[in-house]
């Protein structure tokens with residue numbers, strides 16, 4: 287499998303998609319973080335206002351080190367914004383701050399995909415840790431061509447699929463957070479032009495999650511094919 291050109295094609299396609307999406311996020315963030323908003327509020331202020339608009343009072347907003355390290359931590363109910371977002375008042379800062387508030391709103395409202403994703407984390411971690419051992423064992427047993435190999439092959443694929451499911455359920459969580467963010471900003475805190483700028487940044491960020499899912503799905507199909515689980519074999 288190490289010398290299989292198809293393997294490198296699959297992995298290469300995933301890497302290219304992920305790097306392209308990350309490059310797009312970086313360039314859009316760089317561009318829209320130079321464009322100031324008319325209100326002049328900081329990302330932290332916008333986040334606190336939108337939290338209050340949604341009746342959320344138990345979430346704190348803090349700065350965090352790093353570039354694009356913004357996230358919402360549901361365990362401690364903390365919204366951590368990277369310094370350019372926390373202190374910044376650009377279109378990019380507004381978009382990202384509002385997006386992270388979107389996750390806090392999902393948490394407060396018990397948004398089902400977010401709850402599922404949180405519960406799925408340990409399953410996906412275990413699945414990804416074991417899948418390679420089981421897939422390699424399945425190869426040694428002859429894959430789908432033997433009874434034992436077939437069982438091991440399906441088990442390995444099922445274990446790997448736990449990570450594909452994780453990347454899949456991440457999509458509604460991320461798209462919904464951005465949708466909520468843009469709806470909260472619209473008409474109240476930003477002009478139409480600023481709204482469009484924030485959307486450009488969030489759309490680019492969404493592409494990284496789409497790339498992660500596509501990569502995982504491609505890899506899953508690759509292993510299933512190599513193990514003989516997907517047709518193409520005459521037995």
Ligand SMILES: [Zn+2]
Nearest residue numbers: 385389460463
């Ligand atoms: Zn997010």
